[in-house]
Amino acid sequence: MEPSLRGTASFSTQANALLRKNLTFQKRNLKTNVGIVAFPVMLCVILVVLQGVIDHELDKPEYRCGCTCPSGGGACVCGPQHSTLDQVGTCAIPRPPRWPALLRPEPLARPRKFLDILLNNLVWALSGWCSTSQLFFFFFFFWLKYLNNNFSFLLFFSMLTGIAGRLFTPIPSSSPNFSDFLNILANVIPGTDTIPQFTEYIEPAFVSDRPLYLIQPQCLPSFNLSVSVDIDNFPIQLDVECVQGLSLWRNSSSAINGDLYKGYRQGNTARETNEFLTAYDFLDTSENGFNVNIWYNSTYKNDTGYVSIALLRVPRSLNAASSAFLKLFKGDGLAMQLEYVKEMPKPATKSRFDFSSLLGALFFTWIIELLFPVILTYLVYEKQQKLKLMMKMHGLKDGPYWMISYAYFFCLSALYMICFVIFGSIVGLKFFKLNDYGIQVVFYFIYINLQIALAFLAATFFSSVKTATVLGYIYVFGSGLLGEFLLRFFVEDTSFPRGWIIVIELVPGFSLWRGLYEFAQYAFMGNNMGTSGMRWKDLSDPINGMKNVMIVMTVEWVVLLPLAYYLDQASSLGGGMRKDPLFFLRYFQKKRSLSWRRPSLASQGSKVAVDMEKPDVAQEREVVEQLLAESGRTSHAIVCNNLKKVYPGRDGNPDKLAVRGLALALPQGQCFGMLGPNGAGKTSFINMMIGLITPSSGTAYVQGLDIRTSMDEIYTSMGVCPQHDLLWETLTGREHLLFYGRLKNLKGGALMQAVEESLKSVNLFHGGVGDKQVGKYSGGMKRRLSVAISLIGDPKVVYMDEPSTGLDPASRNNLWNVVKRAKRDRAIILTTHSMEEAEVLCDRLGIFVDGSFQCLGNPTELKARYGGSYVFTMTTSSDEEAEVESLVRRLSPSANKIYHISGTQKFELSKQEVRIADVFRAVESAKSKLKIYAWGLADTTLEDVFIKVAKEAQSFNVLS
Template identity: 45%
Template structure:
């Protein structure tokens, strides 16, 4: 029967893998659901941080004004405890301008919000420094700076609040949760107004609306002094002298004016004000909040006062009225939630995705380590079918893994997955997982042990593809710090053309690497070390010198296998110039001691190792050139069982039957027959997992696998080892039936098995065949003796030996222990009747407990040939 087609091979492998994955469903589910567990943990941590963040913000953010001015805002609730970070402001209120005075006690306050005691303390005076080229002109301007309002008790109805110079000493930080400009008019913030000279109990009272309540705000009077300085150098020196000093009264200067060369025709001005206070750009950090709070500087009123004073000096009734200031209309900004992806870092997500790499690598190396890939290949599974199904399985697993990761990550609001376009994420991650699979395939060629593959060496190998993954995570992530308030909204489809994000470059690099890895994997698999580290380099040979007889299934032509010495050891010749032929319908047995070269011969004939020289032809095909075709017509029972622990005996036979192109009813009949022939059918044994089989049951299953599908050549390496007598007999019957139409090569240590099964027997010693023939021919040629066994009392051994010497002077004692002796007697010139008569007569004068005469066995022949070969080699 010809080998299975590519589709039949992929179907067989797919069915086999599907059964294995169903049996491993718990492991697969745990792997695929691992992103769910991690995202659930991250989501829970995200929730805890968010709750802690807003809990801390409730005591810091006053949204009462926001609730009052924005009635339609759904973000504000009673008490203002559940407000957005910045309230919506469709119509900004108007507020009178306020002038800033240094907080009393120091020019460099350490607190942004003064203590209650400080708030209630009235400033002694407001000091302004003045200089200029024209002193008289400068002093005239300064006299017009402060309007005179003597004896004020309350705010006059016809008076504009802009006419009063309101001042505050409270240093207000820009707060993202309160109204910056209106905060000066709150209940707890004292306001003052400037006068050239204050009368007793001068108070300016004016109405203020805060939220839904109205109240009257009182501003006490403080005096303003404008102090002349000779020039700008003196002014600058005085400002600098007290800057950032600890002396409380050194520098309480509100501002300084340098009028330069100003006069009535031109106005040239420099205003100096303290724009830097200790803590003026405070950055506060806690577990639950991150804030950036610059000081709100009140500069415009300083300019307005001097400008308006200049206009009044010029006359003409011109006045620069500073009526109000107002914020710009704005929409509400949402909560700046702490992002868990920023806190845990990008490497966590990289290792989550890279978790698939050791899984893929371990699975590939496991099949290599257990020789499962080899035994499948020996049963005609093609490389393309194997790589296709294996690749598709890992691709499907990776897709499910990434789908769960992105979906669950988005559900718990991880910005890394939520912000960017899902189409872009699919394309990029799909490219990466293909790259990761191909890289795992490439790395699998360098490992032969799962423990090594999953150990410390894997860390070094992971450093290459993760560079691409890190760039992907970097581009999809929000800015690295919450201090950056940017408009980052992820990567979208139209952004692929933007060279700044580099996504196109990543895709190109990953596509090139993916192709390179797959090509290298194919080359290393085809020409490399997937077969015990021995390279399978094909050799182009000349045409056969002679045409082989088609009736011969196996022809070995001077096969030789040499293992080169390593670490100072000598070379080892495993097989030396072996030549033999085998016809169809014949079972050829190979006997030999351990290390004789039997397994090396089978390995060369099955393509497991490459011959050092010579070749062999299987059904007319050269093992050096046509092993792919040869595999379609052979069956192999290896020395050690190569089975999947999770599959049943029936499932093994179904898989290998499909590889031999069996289908439908023919497949079912062949499987049933194979199970019955090796006594694995009854009692439900066929449908038990191999993990529950005994060693003998596994051995019988391996033999059944080698015979299914009608292979023309079958190799059996010690098939009956470990079997009980009944199972051994059943196996022998199966082999005897199977050899009718095929050639079987069988290695064994059992002389009984060789005699029962093998039409021809070869004894192999030191890598070469010493003799070939059937059992009778070998015993006749190398045996040719009778063996006389005599058991007597311990003191009569010498008398028995003399008796035997009298019967056959050429007799040789080959065994002697505890009164039992064996003598080898040449058949030539020896009459069996004389031996019987002599032994019966000896019973009258010797105490003979037992005696017997037999021909030499095949075992005796084997021992003799082996001993003679050892003597010759020495």
């Protein structure tokens, strides 16, 4: 099929080609991919094993309800009488007892000794009415703004003092009968300093060794009471102590806050602690209405549910205030009793400890983020090995590359997470089973997309796989550790500004940790409390940070992916030709027709350099200027117009001028060879032509397209055989050619035929060589494959950089035949150090020295122009060397001896001074006088021309 009829490969065709190549590549790396996906499965197995060990330990008799095990060893004894408070969570309580409603616990869990000190200071407390040192005392305040005159003040003060006087009801006698303890404790104010947050269904005050307090208006010095009560047929011995309650007056909310929180958990005496029980704000309370706010210290939190311990005791405080209000206006005979509280029945359960939820935030952060170095390494590998650039130079556009690469990484990440969640749920990890799967799917979907975008962005800053891998794993483990041991404290500290937490979560690793932390907390709570984990309605909870995390990750995903694409295109970090920073604006403009550009004034740049050029080089420049001045297209495939490349000097060194205003016109069907010593600038010229680097000035046109602005279009009709083979080690030669053939829009039978012919042409067809992985190829076989790739799809312009390097003579001759056939309908630029290869393949040659052409022409012309002499060689005995030299001088007086060693001498004979017939006659005559071992007469070779031109150019540059 003709290229003109075949057209350029469409987006879908290129996407299909890349997808097929990637699937084949990943199939060859199946073990690695299975290992990646199996890693979370292995982790789940480890967590299940650890969970089993923990459950086995918790199932031992010492943790069962009603079992006691001796500390020194021995058999455990089980029975209801051996139950302890620590076993409440596992005991069955079919008929929970009725417990009195008590005041909130004393948060410090103060020892008995300290309570004795408190009681000894009660006399001092009575004498200091407005002192703020009374523990467990109520105090009141009112707002002056509610009082309009002195009369209302007197009435309100009288009401408050009346209520205060009725808060603490004295016990009926000094030795009350506690047989009906619920009725007794409903008519007084009982209190306890036990902490109920870790117990269920049982009031710790009635099963522990701590005393029960009675808050009285006046405590007798000799008050000491120990009573026995019967609760559900279980006798309990209680020590009852008296604490005197005083009411204090405050007139502002700031004073209330100061007294409630000042000195909290500080000091060793009652005077230093400044801890109060409760404060009441009666607002607009009057005899016609009761309106009260209760103030209490809620500093202590229950970590399993953010529930204040103090809140568990608030009902009793509210009952005390309400009952005092009724007694004031309805008489002391009226009482509002809060007789008892009772939990719901409870079945027997096992002690539960969810190991996966406890460690989930840290370990699962590491597990999920382990995909980041994998993706980053793959992207940087393609960049480091120039595989991405190789694909682009053969026509692959950015759209298909980004879409297919992104889709592949997304599928790999999705499969990874699906296996993780499904297997974790199957083996029973509460982290996955208790939390809503819908929230998990949304969260993981957003994060894996963000992680892929982050990998694309990070890949633009790396050129080494090793560096990218090391820094990738540092990021993974660093973000997990910092999240667990730094961000956790910020999240759990309610005083830390929430806005700063969102700023910290802008780091994707921290946002992942925060989301997993929320999952872990809800799963841990749900497992302990026998409820579900996180649900959609929980996202509205202000303490739940999951909604903010998902919003932050979504915004970052939307921002980072376009930013990564922009940096890849508009900066040198992407590894290819850097586009204009505003390149994206051209997509909003109408496409303009591509045409030849007339030379600008800049093309006349270096007049001095132009005037000093050799005639053939100057003639080439005139041809270029004439072509650019003509309108429309011509038969020339490549036109270079004053192409220049300057590398900026570093460390005080001057700028390096690699290419000095090169001009070249190459028609279709011609092979142009570039000869030159190392460092002459050949590679810089080729790199500009294939889009690796940007010209400093000037430009070149390929098929009428400017290399500065239209490289994407040029790539569709270009083939490249780089100096170093850029191949996938796990793909076969056939798979390489299929991929690059599809990029050139070959399809179906035409594609298969082209691949077969390419393999045959480079001797990779027979013996199944074409179906072997490239990693098993020799260096010569890889070289032949690179040449076949450059010619697949009939590109109109081909660049070959030393194509026969490393080939044996037979393979080299075969390769030359391939290039000869290929140059018939395309333009080829070939660089080589083999003069024989240059003579065989090239229609024209250019010797390139110090950044510019020194001569241009076909091999015969160059040898005729720069090789105007014969080389005469004769070998005799050492004694006869003088006679040989005399013979040569008679033939050519200006002969130049160029070689001499042990009887062998070489001379340059001017063609203008000698004829070949004269040389033969002179040698035949000398054979009768001299003992001649060997002799020869040769014309100048291309190698001689190259050496001569290079030396002259380098000598001139040194002198100038």
